[in-house]
Amino acid sequence: MKKLKSDLIKLIWSLGLRGVADKLHFRYLNKKFEEENAAFVKKYPEFQLPPPELIFDANHNVNWETYRSSGMTDAQKIADLIERYVDGPDAAVFEWGCGPARIIRHLGAKLTRFQKVELTGSDYNAASIQWCNAKLPGIHFLENRLSPPIALNDQQFNFIYAISIFTHLSEKSIHEWLAEMHRLLKDQGYFAFTTHGEKFTFCLSPEQMESFRQGNLVTRDGDIEGKKLFGSFHPKQWVESVVHQIGYKVIHFSPEGFHRQDLWIVQKTDAQVAVE
Incomplete structure (x- = not known):
C-alpha cells in the first residue's frame, strides 16, 4: 500500500496534475x-470556525472536529515544551506560520505556570490573518511575506x-528565516520547528x-x-550544520517527533549570525 501511494504521488507530480488533484480533493472532503x-x-455553536478553504490551505483537511481536537492536542504539546524550557514568570511566544490559528488559539489556556503570557502569530496567507484578527481577540496576529524581515x-x-x-x-529561504528567528529571540531563547x-x-x-543520502536539502517545486505543494526534505546533518x-545550538532532536515530521529544538547562542 505504501509503495502504491508513493507511485501514485510520483505519477501525479510527473504529469503536473498536483494542483488539479488538490482542488478535487478539497471538493471531495467538503x-x-x-x-x-x-x-x-x-454541538459547539460558539466555536469560531475559519472558512474551509483556509483550513484546507493550511492543514489539508476540512473536518471541523479534527481542526479543533488536533489544535488542542498540539497546543498542549507546545505548551509542555514552553513550560519545560522557558524560565521566569513571563512567556512571550511567537508562532511563525499560524495559518487559521489551529494551535495558537488554544495555547494561552494551557500555559498555566506563567504570570504573564503574550501570544503572537503570523502567516503568509493574508486571508488567514484577516480572519484571525477579526475572530480571535487577545492574540496579536500579523502577516509575513515569503522573505523576511517581519514587523x-x-x-x-x-x-x-x-x-x-x-x-x-x-x-535560501530557510537560511534567511533561521536568521530572522534568531533576531526575534531573546538571549538564550528557544526555537522549536519541524522538518521532513x-x-x-x-x-x-x-x-x-541519492542527493538526500549525501546530506543535501532536496526541494520539489510543484507549486509556488x-x-x-512546494516540498522540502531535510537530512539531519544538513539541519545541524x-x-x-x-547561531544556534541543538537542544533536542526527535525523529518523527511531531506528526511524523522531525522535531528540533534549538537555542539562540551568542554566535555571530551568518547568512549566505
Whole structure:
C-alpha cells in the first residue's frame, strides 16, 4: 500500500496534475464531512470556525472536529515544551506560520505556570490573518511575506515555534528565516520547528533520494514557494550544520517527533549570525 501511494504521488507530480488533484480533493472532503461538520456546529455553536478553504490551505483537511481536537492536542504539546524550557514568570511566544490559528488559539489556556503570557502569530496567507484578527481577540496576529524581515522587534520572544513551515521553503529561504528567528529571540531563547526527515523520503525520485543520502536539502517545486505543494526534505546533518552556522545550538532532536515530521529544538547562542 505504501509503495502504491508513493507511485501514485510520483505519477501525479510527473504529469503536473498536483494542483488539479488538490482542488478535487478539497471538493471531495467538503462533501465527505458535510454531515459531520453540520453536527459539529450544533454541538459547539460558539466555536469560531475559519472558512474551509483556509483550513484546507493550511492543514489539508476540512473536518471541523479534527481542526479543533488536533489544535488542542498540539497546543498542549507546545505548551509542555514552553513550560519545560522557558524560565521566569513571563512567556512571550511567537508562532511563525499560524495559518487559521489551529494551535495558537488554544495555547494561552494551557500555559498555566506563567504570570504573564503574550501570544503572537503570523502567516503568509493574508486571508488567514484577516480572519484571525477579526475572530480571535487577545492574540496579536500579523502577516509575513515569503522573505523576511517581519514587523516585530529584536529580542521580542523567549520561545518561537513553527510547525511544517520549513517543509515548504527553499534552501535560501530557510537560511534567511533561521536568521530572522534568531533576531526575534531573546538571549538564550528557544526555537522549536519541524522538518521532513527520513519518514518522507518515500516520495522522492531515485536521483533526489541519492542527493538526500549525501546530506543535501532536496526541494520539489510543484507549486509556488511557501505553499503546501512546494516540498522540502531535510537530512539531519544538513539541519545541524545550518542551525550551527546561523547561531544556534541543538537542544533536542526527535525523529518523527511531531506528526511524523522531525522535531528540533534549538537555542539562540551568542554566535555571530551568518547568512549566505
